[in-house]
Each structure stands twice: as C-alpha cells, then as structure tokens.
Amino acid sequence: LSKCDVVLAGVGGQGVLLAAQILGSAALKEGFNVRVSELHGMAQRGGAMVCHVRIGENVHAPTFAEGMADVIVGLEPLEALRNIRFASSQTLVLLSTEAIVPSIVSVGSFSYPSWEDIVKRIRSFTEHIVSVDATDLARKAGNVITQNTVMLGALAATHRLPMRLETIKSATRELAPPKYMDINVRALELGYDALESLISERSE
Amino acid sequence: LTDPKVLLEGAVGKRFLLLGNEAIARGALEAGVGVVTTYPGTPSSEIADSISAIAQEAGLYMEYSTNEIVALETAAGAALCGVRALSPMKHVGLNVAADAFMTLAYVGVRGGFTIVTADDPNCYSSQNEQDNRLFAFFANVPCFEPSSPQEAKEMVPYSMEVSEKLGLPCLLRTTTRVSHTRGPVVFGPLKRPKLKGEFVKDVKRFVMVPAHARVQHKVLLEKMKTAKRISEESPFNKTFRGGSKVGIISSSVAYNYAVEATRLLNVDAGVLKLGMTFPIPEKKIADFIKAHDLIVVVEELEPYLEMQVKGIAKDRAPDTEIHGKTTTEHFPRFGELSTRLVVEGLAEILGKAVPVDFKGIDRKYAEVSELIPPRPPILCPGCPHRASFYVIRTVAKNRAVYTSDIGCYALGIQPPLKVGDVLICMGASVGTACGISKVIGKDVVAVVGDSTFFHASIPALISAVYNNHGFTLVILDNSTTAMTGFQPHPGTGKTGMRTPAKRLLVEDIARACGVEYVRVVDPLNIKEAMKILREAMKRGGTSVLVFRQPCALLALREKRRKGEKIIPCKITEECTNCQVCVKAFGCPALYIEDDRVFVNEVLCTGCMVCAIICPYDAIEAGA
Numbered sequence: 045l046s047k048c049d050v051v052l053a054g055v056g057g058q059g060v061l062l063a064a065q066i067l068g069s070a071a072l073k074e075g076f077n078v079r080v081s082e083l084h085g086m087a088q089r090g091g092a093m094v095c096h097v098r099i100g101e102n103v104h105a106p107t108f109a110e111g112m113a114d115v116i117v118g119l120e121p122l123e124a125l126r127n128i129r130f131a132s133s134q135t136l137v138l139l140s141t142e143a144i145v146p147s148i149v150s151v152g153s154f155s156y157p158s159w160e161d162i163v164k165r166i167r168s169f170t171e172h173i174v175s176v177d178a179t180d181l182a183r184k185a186g187n188v189i190t191q192n193t194v195m196l197g198a199l200a201a202t203h204r205l206p207m208r209l210e211t212i213k214s215a216t217r218e219l220a221p222p223k224y225m226d227i228n229v230r231a232l233e234l235g236y237d238a239l240e241s242l243i244s245e246r247s248e
Numbered sequence: 249l250t251d252p253k254v255l256l257e258g259a260v261g262k263r264f265l266l267l268g269n270e271a272i273a274r275g276a277l278e279a280g281v282g283v284v285t286t287y288p289g290t291p292s293s294e295i296a297d298s299i300s301a302i303a304q305e306a307g308l309y310m311e312y313s314t315n316e317i318v319a320l321e322t323a324a325g326a327a328l329c330g331v332r333a334l335s336p337m338k339h340v341g342l343n344v345a346a347d348a349f350m351t352l353a354y355v356g357v358r359g360g361f362t363i364v365t366a367d368d369p370n371c372y373s374s375q376n377e378q379d380n381r382l383f384a385f386f387a388n389v390p391c392f393e394p395s396s397p398q399e400a401k402e403m404v405p406y407s408m409e410v411s412e413k414l415g416l417p418c419l420l421r422t423t424t425r426v427s428h429t430r431g432p433v434v435f436g437p438l439k440r441p442k443l444k445g446e447f448v449k450d451v452k453r454f455v456m457v458p459a460h461a462r463v464q465h466k467v468l469l470e471k472m473k474t475a476k477r478i479s480e481e482s483p484f485n486k487t488f489r490g491g492s493k494v495g496i497i498s499s500s501v502a503y504n505y506a507v508e509a510t511r512l513l514n515v516d517a518g519v520l521k522l523g524m525t526f527p528i529p530e531k532k533i534a535d536f537i538k539a540h541d542l543i544v545v546v547e548e549l550e551p552y553l554e555m556q557v558k559g560i561a562k563d564r565a566p567d568t569e570i571h572g573k574t575t576t577e578h579f580p581r582f583g584e585l586s587t588r589l590v591v592e593g594l595a596e597i598l599g600k601a602v603p604v605d606f607k608g609i610d611r612k613y614a615e616v617s618e619l620i621p622p623r624p625p626i627l628c629p630g631c632p633h634r635a636s637f638y639v640i641r642t643v644a645k646n647r648a649v650y651t652s653d654i655g656c657y658a659l660g661i662q663p664p665l666k667v668g669d670v671l672i673c674m675g676a677s678v679g680t681a682c683g684i685s686k687v688i689g690k691d692v693v694a695v696v697g698d699s700t701f702f703h704a705s706i707p708a709l710i711s712a713v714y715n716n717h718g719f720t721l722v723i724l725d726n727s728t729t730a731m732t733g734f735q736p737h738p739g740t741g742k743t744g745m746r747t748p749a750k751r752l753l754v755e756d757i758a759r760a761c762g763v764e765y766v767r768v769v770d771p772l773n774i775k776e777a778m779k780i781l782r783e784a785m786k787r788g789g790t791s792v793l794v795f796r797q798p799c800a801l802l803a804l805r806e807k808r809r810k811g812e813k814i815i816p817c818k819i820t821e822e823c824t825n826c827q828v829c830v831k832a833f834g835c836p837a838l839y840i841e842d843d844r845v846f847v848n849e850v851l852c853t854g855c856m857v858c859a860i861i862c863p864y865d866a867i868e869a870g871a
Contacts, residue, residue, distance in 0.1 A: 056625065068430050072265045080430035082267065083372060084290055090836060091625030104504035106429035109588040110609045126620050129613040146623040147836040151663050154621035165616045
C-alpha cells in the first residue's frame with residue numbers, strides 16, 4: 045500500500061470522531077503510519093462534521109486535497125455530498141441511507157434534496173456508490189447510535205483499507221464506551237456482512 | 249478522546265495514537281512539570297483537560313484559573329520559585345494574558361515555563377485568526393512550532409530546557425491542525441514532577457519599577473543573543489537536502505503540505521524546516537538561501553518567516569528570488585493552507601502544470617453545492633439557552649440591541665432566535681453594552697455565560713454600575729464551561745484537581761459589584777422569566793438577571809446515570825399547525841414533514857418548553 049485516504053463525513057453527535065479514532069488506531073496497530081484530522085468545539089454541536097483519515101508511509105499532512113480520496117464514508121447522505129469534491133472517478137462512496145434534516149431547513153428557506161438527487165450528483169463525480177441501511181443494521185446490533193461502527197464494518201468489507209476486520213474490532217473494543225462495546229462489535233460485523241453479501245451478489 | 253490514564257501509564261518506547269494536545273500533555277509528564285494552569289479554549293482545551301484527569305495520580309498541581317492572565321501569572325509565580333510550569337491557552341487567550349506575558353519576559357523565570365498558544369487559522373472555533381508567532385517576536389520570547397503530535401510532545405521538555413537555560417518563558421505555538429490531529433507518538437521516560445519550590449528574593453530582577461525595567465530590557469536583549477545560538481544549533485531547525493534550484497522554508501503544519509506538494513508536483517526541492525521560529529537561525533537560513541537559486545516560504549497566516557528571511561537575504565544573498573505572500577502573492581494571508589493551496593502556489597512560482605484538475609473539480613462542485621443546505625452548529629435540543637433567548641426575544645423584541653459573548657450562546661444569533669448584534673471577545677458583552685446604552689437611548693440587553701462572566705465581565709460590570717449605564721445583563725448560568733468540554737469554573741464548586749471547592753454564585757458577585765436589581769430565574773419557567781425581564785428593563789440603571797438551568801447535555805448525562813427515564817414530548821390532536829414551536833422556538837427535536845410538525849423522539853429531552861409556548865396547548869409529555 046502506498047496510501048489510503050478516507051473521508052468520514054456526518055453530523056456532530058453521530059460519532060464521526062470515534063469512528064475516525066478507531067480507524068486510525070487500527071492502522072497503527074498494524075504498524076502503519078497514520079494521521080487523523082479532527083474538529084472540536086464550535087465545529088460540533090449538530091453541525092456538519094468531517095474527519096480525514098490518512099494511512100501510509102509518506103503521509104505527512106492531516107488532510108488531503110480535492111480529488112484524492114480513496115473512500116468517502118457518509119454517515120449521512122447530504123454530508124457525503126458536501127464532501128464530494130474530495131472524490132475522483134475512482135473513489136468509492138459508502139452511503140448511509142438515513143437523512144438527518146438540518147434544522148435550518150425547517151426554519152428557513154432551504155430544502156433537503158431527494159435521495160435520487162443526491163445519488164445523481166455524487167454520480168457526476170464517481171460511479172462507485174454503495175448504500176447501506178446503517179440505521180436498520182444498528183438497530184439490529186442493539187442500538188441505533190452504532191451507525192458509525194456499522195459503516196466502519198462496511199468500509200472494512202470494501203477491501204480498500206489495508207487493515208483486517210479483526211484489528212478494527214480490537215480497536216473498537218478499546219475505544220468504544222464499555223457499556224456499548226459488545227453492541228459496537230456486533231454493529232461492525234453486521235456492516236461487514238451486509239456489504240460483503242452485496243459485493244458477492246454483484247459479482248455473481 | 250484517549251483515556252487519559254494511557255498518558256500516565258503507557259509503556260515507554262511504545263507508539264500511541266494521540267491528538268497533538270494529548271501529546272503535549274504527555275510531554276508535560278516527560279518534562280516533570282509541577283504546575284499546570286489554564287483557562288479552557290478551543291483548540292487548546294484537551295491539553296489541560298487530560299492533565300486534570302490524571303493530576304492526582306501524576307503528583308502534579310493543575311488548576312482552571314478564572315482567565316488566561318491569572319493562569320499565566322499563577323504559573324509564572326511557580327516558575328519564579330524554580331518549579332516547571334505549563335499554561336495552555338487559545339491564541340486569543342494570550343491577548344488576555346498579554347500584560348503579564350510582555351513584562352514576564354523582562355523578569356524571566358527560574359523553573360522552565362512554557363506557554364502553549366493554540367492558534368486557529370480559518371477560525372474553526374474562534375473570533376479571529378491572529379498569528380501568535382508575532383507575540384514571540386513582540387515580547388522577545390523563544391517560540392517553537394511543532395508540525396506533528398510527535399514533535400508537539402518532544403517540544404515540551406525541549407522548550408523547558410531552553411526556558412531554564414535562558415531564564416525566559418517560552419511559547420509553544422500550535423494550530424488547530426496540530427492540536428487536533430492524531431498521529432503516532434512514541435513515549436519517552438516520565439520525569440517525577442517537582443512541586444516544591446523556593447522564592448529567592450531578587451528585587452532588581454523581580455520588581456519591575458521603571459529603574460529596574462530599563463535594566464531588565466537590556467538583560468532580555470542579551471538573553472536573545474544566546475537564544476539565537478540555541479536556534480542555530482536546535483535539532484528542530486533541520487535542513488533536508490534536495491536539488492539546488494528550489495529551496496522551501498516552512499514551519500508548523502504548513503511544512504507537511506509543502507512536502508506533499510513537492511511530491512505531487514515532482515519537484516526536487518531542498519527544505520528548511522523550522523521548529524524554533526523565534527529567534528530564527530539567521531546563519532542557517534543564510535546558508536540555505538545561498539545554496540538555492542530560488543526560495544519559497546510556505547507558512548500560514550502572516551508572512552512572519554518571509555519578512556525575516558527577506559531581511560537576511562537582503563544582506564547576504566540579494567540576488568536570490570524569494571517568493572511567498574508579500575511581494576508575490578502566491579499564498580493567501582488568511583485562512584489555513586492545504587496541500588492544494590501549496591501545490592497551486594508552487595506550480596505558479598515554478599511555471600509547472602497542476603497535476604490534479606482542481607479548477608475542474610471546483611466547477612463541478614459549484615453545481616452540486618447549490619443543492620446543499622448549510623448545516624451550522626446549533627444549540628442542542630433541550631438547551632436552556634434556547635428558552636432564555638426565546639424569553640429575551642419575546643420581551644425585548646427586535647428594537648433592543650443585544651450584545652453577546654463567547655460561548656455556546658453565541659449560537660443564539662441563528663434564526664429564529666437571533667439574539668446577538670455585537671460579539672467581539674470574552675467579556676465584551678458588558679463593556680460594549682455600556683457604550684451602546686450610553687448613546688442610543690434604546691433598550692440594550694447583554695448576554696454572557698457563567699464562565700465568561702467570571703473570566704472578564706466583572707470589571708466591566710463594576711464600571712457599568714459606577715458610571716450608571718442603563719442596560720440589563722442576563723447571565724446564562726448553565727453551571728459549566730460547556731462549549732469547550734464542561735470544565736469547572738468558580739461557580740461549579742469543583743477544581744481542576746477534581747476536589748470540591750467553595751462555590752461562588754454569580755448573583756452574589758453581581759450584588760457585590762453594586763448592582764441593586766439582581767434576580768435569579770429558571771429560564772424554563774418562561775412566563776416568570778418574561779415577567780422579571782420586563783421589570784428589569786423598565787427599571788433603568790444596570791440590572792442583572794441570572795437565568796439558571798444546567799447544561800442540557802450534563803443534565804441528560806446525570807438522568808441517564810440515575811436511570812431516570814427521558815420522556816419525549818408529543819404533539820396532540822389540538823395542533824392547528826401554526827408551527828410556532830418550530831418557526832419561533834427552533835428546537836431541533838421538532839421538525840416539519842409534509843407541512844406538519846413532528847417530534848424526533850431520539851433528540852427530544854422532554855424539557856417541555858415547547859409545550860409552554862404552544863398557543864394551543866397541543867404539546868404534552870409522551871407516554
């Protein structure tokens with residue numbers, strides 16, 4: 045592997061930071077050099093949230109340039125679209141299907157784009173789009189807040205990461221709140237399995 | 249965040265994935281720091297917070313001081329007695345501490361003292377993006393700029409050593425992208441903190457009356473000569489050899505962008521990476537300039553290095569081209585840099601093609617972004633500030649001028665509440681209210697949080713009373729420093745050592761400042777709060793209302809801990825779809841779909857304020 049650049053995008057409160065820390069920590073466990081960029085403070089509080097996770101020997105900068113992502117993980121569809129400028133035609137976009145409508149849409153004059161519209165616009169950058177019903181899988185895992193780890197599991201199944209699922213699991217065990225550890229590990233597995241069966245269906 | 253115990257117990261020689269700020273906390277433990285003082289502020293907060301969590305076990309002293317100048321003075325006091333001290337603060341915190349900082353350079357220290365200034369290019373969480381390297385230049389204080397978490401850690405013990413060698417405080421300047429980037433950090437051995445010091449009297453050195461200060465200024469300038477020699481030899485000022493045509497001089501996170509940009513452009517450049525950026529290593533820089541045909545200075549914000557590099561070149565290599573952001577504007581002087589901006593700047597300077605079609609991406613993205621509604625940070629569901637703003641907005645209406653302050657409640661400027669017409673810096677809500685109320689002859693309502701009230705509002709309140717300024721100050725007391733991560737303050741009754749303390753009440757302080765009309769109200773009791781605000785505003789003179797209700801995030805945490813059930817509200821059949829709850833109150837737990845109001849049961853905290861303001865009594869507690 046020369047490098048793997050991942051965008052994790054979502055809404056403050058969805059666990060984007062935890063997902064990024066788990067990824068980074070798993071990469072370090074396997075001996076890779078890694079950088080994870082985070083945003084705290086005013087940048088959270090229900091606002092748009094984005095982390096860059098960078099794995100690879102020659103990685104120096106905390107963020108990467110437009111058009112350079114290997115994978116964009118959208119914990120929320122609109123937030124994936126907001127970060128689509130990091131995609132090239134080779135980038136894989138992993139999309140959680142459930143929308144979180146910004147409150148500004150309810151109050152002001154904005155509207156939330158339709159799912160079809162979001163996918164169409166993403167497609168203008170890349171054809172590689174996979175959607176995951178992360179909310180449903182998280183519920184099956186035992187708590188709807190585990191969408192972030194569901195998406196990490198799905199990401200692990202894309203084989204674009206240099207780390208094994210087992211390593212991501214062990215990083216999750218270390219970093220998830222103890223109370224939710226088992227649920228998060230289950231969520232990882234459900235996300236992984238869901239994507240793997242989707243991939244094998246497609247290849248058949 | 250990383251479990252702070254890791255910082256204390258992690259094995260020496262092992263690599264850990266740490267935030268830059270956590271790495272600085274570890275650096276403090278490896279430096280044997282005895283005293284840590286701070287006032288929290290993004291992007292610096294995790295440094296002191298990590299230390300607070302382990303201070304007892306680590307055997308050092310940590311405190312959240314009331315503001316940055318008090319933090320700096322407290323740490324300086326310890327350092328004067330030979331104890332190593334660390335004061336992390338955000339960049340604008342150093343403005344608050346500047347009075348002490350500037351003259352402490354004359355006085356100097358005995359124990360190592362490092363002040364961390366966490367700058368915020370692009371204003372991710374700040375009111376400005378000032379470049380605090382200029383503070384080092386201004387004060388004649390050595391400055392260190394890490395480019396990664398590993399360097400951030402190493403520079404703590406290193407700066408302490410330099411501090412002790414020179415008898416001067418040092419500035420460790422990070423930026424958001426250093427403080428809030430995670431990277432591998434190798435742990436070195438811990439050093440036992442030294443907590444006991446001794447004050448050895450030296451009036452001529454420590455008492456800055458004019459006669460002594462004149463002398464100490466000269467002493468400081470002498471110390472700078474030694475500092476220059478340290479900078480020439482510092483391992484943090486490193487030359488990476490490359491082709492002799494292009495030489496890049498860079499520091500901090502900009503160095504990382506520069507390295508990646510040269511790779512993307514396939515340029516074989518020499519790089520001079522500066523980690524000690526005040527005083528700069530003049531000879532090393534002169535040699536580097538002479539070894540290259542063309543020099544590019546890559547740095548964020550002010551052309552701080554560029555101006556000095558040009559000064560050196562003028563004397564020693566006048567024919568070398570030097571590019572940056574002054575005479576040739578290849579890089580912006582605002583916001584943060586990125587690999588892309590450095591690629592574009594370098595490509596322009598070197599006449600090379602940009603390897604990625606960024607302009608094409610921009611065009612395509614412009615079409616997409618029209619479709620994307622903004623998602624600004626908002627007040628949380630159940631946040632008592634929302635109720636407070638609803639009360640203020642309803643009573644004082646649009647005709648009043650609202651002066652606001654630094655904290656979560658700055659988010660009150662968002663529609664529909666729109667409380668906040670002026671916001672400058674910590675404490676300015678009260679000061680600006682004095683001047684505005686003096687000259688407009690209309691209602692002025694100042695809004696400040698509890699932590700910010702303690703921080704910088706008290707002198708302004710005393711001035712308001714003494715000079716008879718007519719406005720109402722509403723102190724939004726949520727009993728924590730919420731925006732930066734729930735740090736204690738004097739109104740919470742807890743210390744940085746996690747021990748109980750005497751709780752100071754903001755209403756007692758307001759009364760002691762001479763305010764005659766002081767009332768404490770629960771803002772969730774909307775009607776009562778409105779009545780009292782009306783009364784206060786009618787009264788004239790300076791009045792203070794304390795709107796007290798704990799931060800919703802903390803209250804929820806507490807409820808969950810106790811196993812109390814959180815009952816979300818529900819919309820009943822009485823709903824006439826007037827949508828006041830959404831359009832005038834703006835709680836994010838309420839949303840409109842197909843032109844009807846719904847409750848998001850995951851987000852709703854059951855505060856029931858919407859039920860009070862609903863004109864049709866159509867909201868009630870759910871089952």
